[in-house]
Amino acid sequence: MRLDDEELMAVALAEGEKARFHAPPNPWVGALVVDARGVIVAAGHTQVPGESHAEVEALRRAGDRARGATMVVTLEPCDHQGRTGPCTTAIIESGIERVVVALRDPDVRVQGRGLERLRAAGVEVVEGVGSEEVRRQLAPYLWHRSTKQPYVVAKVASTLDGVVAMADGSSQWITSSEARRDAHVLRAKSQAILVGAGTVRRDNPALTARLDDVVLEPLRVVLGTVPEGAKIRPCLERSGDLSVILEELGAAGVVQLLVEGGASTLSAFFLNGLVNHVVWYLAPAFGGGRSTLPALADLSTPTMESLRRGRITEVRSLGPDVRIDVEV
Helix, strand or coil: CCCCHHHHHHHHHHHHHCCCCCCCCCCCCEEEEECCCCCEEEEEECCCCCCCCHHHHHHHHHHHHHCCCEEEEEECCCCCCCCCCCHHHHHHHHCCCEEEEEECCCCCCCCCHHHHHHHHCCCEEEECCCHHHHHHHCHHHHHHHHHCCCEEEEEEEEECCCEEECCCCCCCCCCCHHHHHHHHHHHHCCCEEEEEHHHHHHHCCCCCEEECCEEECCEEEEECCCCCCCCCCCCEEECCCHHHHHHHHHHCCCCEEEEEECHHHHHHHHHCCCCCEEEEEEECCCCCCCCCEECCCCCCCCCHHHCCCCEEEEEEEECCEEEEEEEC
16 A cells, blocks of 8 residues: 555654664654655654664665655755764655655754755755654753753652652652553653762662663762762762753753652742643552652742743553653
């Protein structure tokens, strides 16, 4: 069955997701080579930094079948020399006649230049196909390239009434193994994890991403001083203006920053308007009581008009628990 451009972009989107863990600080892009019959002859996704981009991978696999074909790619091909050559050159030299792209790349080295180069070479370019879906997938990258700061994801695991630790300080485990594994996937998608020194003293977390037999170690950032014997040494100890810290992390190539708390740290990010996305794991349980620890400290919300609202983008069951994604 012949697929139309929207359906082909959905396939390219799935191909790009294969690069989510290893591509940053580059974008996790998917590309297809489609022949005149509408048949996908090759697919490719972004490799580790310094290696092939998605377009070059797809062209390599397509070989001579690329001549006269269409390329479907989630993000605008680059037109500059970095650690790899320009993707536009590879596309033009391959004989591709048509390129379908979802989004322009906001990177200052690209910003439409790739599409201009293709059009100047006589390649037909179609823009905007599947743009909303790709925008959601690449939201951290697009934010990072536009602001030079990481896309901030605030993560909470709590009871239904917002409790993250009991009166005796215990918090392991409020949520199920299914929810905890999903949280490790979230860590693996982040280039850095940030907590407050109080969380380190109370929970002594390793802050690694444990997926099956693989243990990944994102950059660990602690607001305050790390106590002796903490599991997360070495790490960055930082204090002061959160925006300055984000600028430093962005310059270091952190595309997505996962903020895991505690309550004061999370609240500080909310109060300063620095949260882009919230992932809240809810267990069907109730903590209650003034002596328990809430997920958030005082956010100083005096009126209904000043209530901080977001948009729920996904609700998903994980064992007995629920994951709620909120775009802020």
